[in-house]
Amino acid sequence: MHTERPAPVASPIPEMHVLWITAGLSCDGDTISITAATQPSLEDLVLGGIPGIPKVHFLNPVLAYENGDEFMRFMHLAAADELGPFLLVIEGSIPNENNKPEGYWAALGRGEDGQPVTTCHWIDRLAPHAWAVVTAGTCSAYGGIHAMAGNSTGCMGLPDYLGWDWRSKAGIPIVCVPGCPVHPDNFMEVLLYLLRMAAGTAPMIPLDEMLRPTWLFGATVHEGCDRAGYYEQADFTQEYGSPKCIVKLGCWGPVVQCNVGKRGWMNGIGGCPNVGGVCIGCTMPGFPDKFMPFMNEPPGAKLSTNAVSMYGRTVRALRRFTRDSLNREPERS
Ligand code: SF4
Numbered sequence: 001m002h003t004e005r006p007a008p009v010a011s012p013i014p015e016m017h018v019l020w021i022t023a024g025l026s027c028d029g030d031t032i033s034i035t036a037a038t039q040p041s042l043e044d045l046v047l048g049g050i051p052g053i054p055k056v057h058f059l060n061p062v063l064a065y066e067n068g069d070e071f072m073r074f075m076h077l078a079a080a081d082e083l084g085p086f087l088l089v090i091e092g093s094i095p096n097e098n099n100k101p102e103g104y105w106a107a108l109g110r111g112e113d114g115q116p117v118t119t120c121h122w123i124d125r126l127a128p129h130a131w132a133v134v135t136a137g138t139c140s141a142y143g144g145i146h147a148m149a150g151n152s153t154g155c156m157g158l159p160d161y162l163g164w165d166w167r168s169k170a171g172i173p174i175v176c177v178p179g180c181p182v183h184p185d186n187f188m189e190v191l192l193y194l195l196r197m198a199a200g201t202a203p204m205i206p207l208d209e210m211l212r213p214t215w216l217f218g219a220t221v222h223e224g225c226d227r228a229g230y231y232e233q234a235d236f237t238q239e240y241g242s243p244k245c246i247v248k249l250g251c252w253g254p255v256v257q258c259n260v261g262k263r264g265w266m267n268g269i270g271g272c273p274n275v276g277g278v279c280i281g282c283t284m285p286g287f288p289d290k291f292m293p294f295m296n297e298p299p300g301a302k303l304s305t306n307a308v309s310m311y312g313r314t315v316r317a318l319r320r321f322t323r324d325s326l327n328r329e330p331e332r333s
């Protein structure tokens with residue numbers, strides 16, 4: 001676990017660019033996801049609604065006002081270390097551009113020779129100058145769907161590309177915020193944390209061994225799930241539309257590190273198992289290969305649900321008995 005305290009920030013950073021590359025192998029779903037954030041919202045951040053953090057210039061090609069060459073100008077300035085402090089956000093997995101005789105897998109803009117500039121080349125030029133580097137979503141953290149077995153791109157997550165011990169010029173490890181897509185508030189909260197670090201008011205971001213913020217990814221889905229009481233009483237459903245535990249329908253929640261069951265999805269509402277969707281482990285480095293086929297009872301779940309069944313059914317029966325008793329008023333003389 002990376003728990004070291006930061007060197008004191010000599011002077012708080014007054015302005016920070018957030019330079020976001022969506023040109024990894026991705027669906028841009030993480031960019032879309034953060035538009036739903038409320039804690040804080042994107043608007044809070046870019047309109048200066050949060051005191052005590054640097055002024056934010058948000059440069060995401062899907063959301064920016066600047067287009068084409070105007071947008072690319074910021075990329076070139078950052079690559080030349082002339083943009084000032086910037087947070088580099090990477091969305092999408094990083095392809096292996098050395099596994100084929102010609103062509104490219106992912107690129108953004110064109111170089112002076114008129115040829116596409118590969119995403120890898122941008123990362124090579126930008127990462128050394130970044131104040132911190134953050135991955136948005138599982139693809140850029142661990143490879144995700146694009147990196148599944150049999151793909152031809154040889155793609156990977158950013159820690160595999162830059163190295164797991166990589167540090168930014170401010171001494172910060174790569175910060176991974178997985179999810180497919182990334183949870184809107186998880187991502188924005190991490191961004192806010194880093195901005196507080198830049199302001200000199202927060203200690204080093206605590207990360208686990210997979211570079212995830214510990215306060216967001218320390219617990220399992222199961223530990224925060226609305227349906228966990230049903231699991232404990234071995235009340236499993238085999239049908240959709242039931243409020244009971246959906247482990248038999250393929251939920252991996254008991255072993256998946258994700259706070260979505262607890263946090264909900266948008267403004268506290270939803271969250272996969274809470275609304276009947278089995279957890280398919282989309283935040284995990286082993287996703288998707290280790291969780292397939294989806295919608296089948298996870299192999300390990302058979303053992304644990306069998307083990308909990310005898311206890312759970314007994315407890316459920318005893319509780320029903322106690323509840324019936326508590327539902328009657330005490331006898332009064
Ligand atoms: S639905 Fe999934 S996460 Fe929720 S209690 Fe059942 S197994 Fe656990």
Ligand code: SF4
Pocket residue numbers: 179180221256257258259260261271272273278279280281282283284
């Ligand atoms: S609950 Fe499971 S499927 Fe849903 S976001 Fe979390 S890890 Fe992904």
